[in-house]
Amino acid sequence: MxxxxxxxxxxxxxxxxxxxxxxxxxxxxxxxxxxxxxxxxxxxxxxxxxxxxxxxxxxxxxxxxxxxxxxxxxxxxxxxxxxxxxxxxxxxxxxxxxxxxxxxxxxxxxxxxxxxxxxxxxxxxxxxxxxxxxxxxxxxxxxxxxxxxxxxxxxxxxxxxxxxxxxxxxxxxxxxxxxxxxxxxxxxxxxxxxxxxxxxxxxxxxxxxxxxxxxxxxxxxxxxxKQMRAMIGLIPDGTYKSTAFIDSDGVVNQPLTIALTVTKAEGALTFDFAGSSPPCMGPMNSVRATTYSAVYLAMRHIFPDVPISAGAFEPLTIIGIDGTFLDAHYPRPVSGCAAEVSQRIAEAVFAALVQPLPAHVTAAPAGTSGNFGLGGHDPERGRDYVMYQISGGGYGGNALHDGLANGCSTIGISKAPPVEIMEQTYPVLYRRYALHEGSGGAGQHRGGFGLDYEIELLRGEARASFVMDHGRVGPQGALGGQDGAVNRVEVIRGGETLIPEHLSKAQDIALKPGDRVRVRTPGGGGYGPPADRDPALVAEDVRLGRYSPDQAASLWPAGK
Incomplete structure (x- = not known):
């Protein structure tokens, strides 16, 4: 040995x-x-x-x-x-x-x-x-x-x-x-x-x-x-349910449902997605490998000390995805599966397991990668380009503290490229790059703030596309906490503001020099009842301009 x-x-x-x-x-x-x-x-x-x-x-x-x-x-x-x-x-x-x-x-x-x-x-x-x-x-x-x-x-x-x-x-x-x-x-x-x-x-x-x-x-x-089974041992035997939603599939403007039942028994967990929506027309289907991986990464978030190895997945069983949009087959479109659907799956896992593991699990994070594609021709450099922008959002509050502001997506460590690099590489100017203040869900520990950025096209013509989420309903609060703010996308063309029909999804939007795109990503969900928040923390958020006095008074009455 x-x-x-x-x-x-x-x-x-x-x-x-x-x-x-x-x-x-x-x-x-x-x-x-x-x-x-x-x-x-x-x-x-x-x-x-x-x-x-x-x-x-x-x-x-x-x-x-x-x-x-x-x-x-x-x-x-x-x-x-x-x-x-x-x-x-x-x-x-x-x-x-x-x-x-x-x-x-x-x-x-x-x-x-x-x-x-x-x-x-x-x-x-x-x-x-x-x-x-x-x-x-x-x-x-x-x-x-x-x-x-x-x-x-x-x-x-x-x-x-x-x-x-x-x-x-x-x-x-x-x-x-x-x-x-x-x-x-x-x-x-x-x-x-x-x-x-x-x-x-x-x-x-x-x-x-x-x-x-x-x-x-x-x-x-x-x-x-062995270590994963030891961590699972912290969960009382029983059944825990949750639901998460996708704004729409980008084609049919109706929410998609992720229904999850987690069962703990005999030192293992079973994740049953029966009852989730059927395969959809648009690109928000997920393939089997991504669905499984989304459950694995959610458990990595909950138990980060378990080493990364195939052994860590052995006590985890995933069922009930057959015939749902979480098990797409050719030719179903899937461009949103990794960056968006996987994060909703993780959110469903968090929402189920925060019940038996309140000290280990957070309220829902922003849960969108903010996929923004821009393609066109730069006449000054005489070449075509394809720009891809990802962006962070707020993390959910947890048992110990407020959520992180402008954190990377649930699925990884990817961060937004530096503004300076993007402006040097593409014909764009960032007019704004700041926190989406006030976006964190209220709670004993509030959610973190999302990102607020605005991009202007400087030269040539371009086409913009978005595949994002949480534009209809914000990230879930936990244990009495409120939901975080929704994702907001605006396209400003010729002085008029366009809000996409599907809120967080649109494609092939024509842009000319001077046109702008503004994105405000979601804040994380709040953790615990807002009335339990320390009034001094509410006052500090107001002092720093994170919430207006009226917002704070409405969200945290005890902090007046």
Whole structure:
């Protein structure tokens, strides 16, 4: 049996391999969404079943489960002869949502790592490409009704063969996406991250030996399952229910329902989504891999000390998604699944488990990535561009303190790219970039504030698209706390203000120089009864201008 010290060192070493891949990917990438916003992730996966071994601490949590599923898909297709068998130096590319993915813009690379002529493990990463074709620049088509309208769908194929780029496949990809001349920088960065990981992993294996590292990996999985079961033991046996809503699917202007029943029994949790809405016409469907990953990341939020490993998922069973919009099949559109639907799933998990775990679970966070795509031609630079803006929002209050303001989305660590980088890269000017004050839901501990930004188009003509959420109902409060403020989107054209019909979703809005877009993201939900809030904290919020005196008096009568 491996000794605890060696196990800890190997576990940290595998984590470091993934962290170095993350850093390499971001530092070498060209696109701001990867290089600045860190919309990417890297991990190590089993050679036998594709299960997760380790993932970088700097990567998006939503990709924890997704890359596990996509790696399994590659292994399965190789075994069936649907995908060519691997050789040293090969790197596969895949973005098909229905083959263990998310939306089309999340492009995954996978590379086998060989030891002694046999595959020891797989390295995989995911990066958000700014565009993969489709009806609108950036891929977030709010009214798509089929996958083809969202962009190019790539099954698992070898983009690199024996270490060399397959230029024919690469040309096919570039012929179907916008600003294709910029993709080579991201492609090489993504592949380089895997090569760095392979080199660092080889050093670790050479130091401790393949057999010892293999034993450590098995023990890491066993301990992760044991630790997750120990955390689940904090939950009393029973059934806990919750409901979360999607504003609309972007086509039919009616809410979608996520109905969740969580059952704790025999040291395990079952998440039953029976009763959720059926598949929808628009792009707010979720694929199975993303739905599973959303539950996994929610549990990571609740129990962050459980190590990232496939073992941590073993006590979690997910059922009831068949026939719902949480298990989409081709050709259902899915551009909103990773960035939006997954966060509603996590919100449903939080709302159910805050009941038995009030000290561990927060009120609902903003729960939207604020996907804003802008595409056009910059006449000054003589080139086309696709700009993708993500934005933060308020976190929910919790048992100890108020929610964080302008935090990253529930699904990851991605942050909004710096304003200066965006203005240097695209023909836009940020007229406003501030907190969405007053947006936090009232409670004993109020929710954090969202973001309030306004962008003006400076040159040329462009088309804007939005796939966001929480425009109809704000993030849920918990245990008597009030909901956070809703997401607000406004387009100012020719002095007139347009509010999208679907509130948080619209596509192909034509913009001319001087036109502006303003977005106010949601605040987090409040935690606990507002009447229990310390009057001194209410007074401090008023003093800092976070709430007006009238707002504070209305929300917290005890704080007058």
């Amino acid at each position: 491996i000794d605890p010290v060696t196990l800890a060192v190997i576990q940290a070493g595998l984590q470091q391999v993934c962290d170095e891949m993350d850093l390499t990917f971001s530092r070498a990438a060209f696109s701001p969404v990867i290089a600045e916003a860190d919309d990417r992730s890297d991990g190590i996966y089993s050679a036998t079943d594709g299960s997760l071994i380790a993932q970088g601490s700097r990567g998006l949590p939503v990709f924890v489960g997704v890359m596990q599923f996509s790696t399994r898909t590659i292994l399965d297709r190789i075994a069936k002869g649907l995908t060519a068998a691997p050789e040293p130096g090969d790197v596969y590319i895949v973005n098909d949502p229905y083959l263990g993915g998310t939306h089309l813009m999340d492009v995954r690379f996978a590379m086998p790592v060989y030891r002694g002529g046999e595959i020891f493990c797989w390295l995989s990463n995911t990066g958000h490409w700014p565009d993969t074709g489709g009806a609108v620049p950036g891929g977030f088509s709010a009214s798509a009704i089929s996958a083809e309208q969202e962009g190019l769908r790539i099954p698992p194929v070898k983009l690199f063969k024996k270490g060399h780029l397959d230029t024919e496949i690469y040309q096919i990809i570039c012929s179907n996406i916008r600003v294709s001349e910029q993709r080579i920088g991201d492609v090489k960065a993504q592949a380089s991250a895997l090569l760095v990981g392979a080199d660092r992993l080889a050093t670790l294996l050479d130091r401790y030996g393949d057999a010892t590292v293999t034993e450590a990996i098995a023990e890491m999985r066993r301990l992760a399952a």
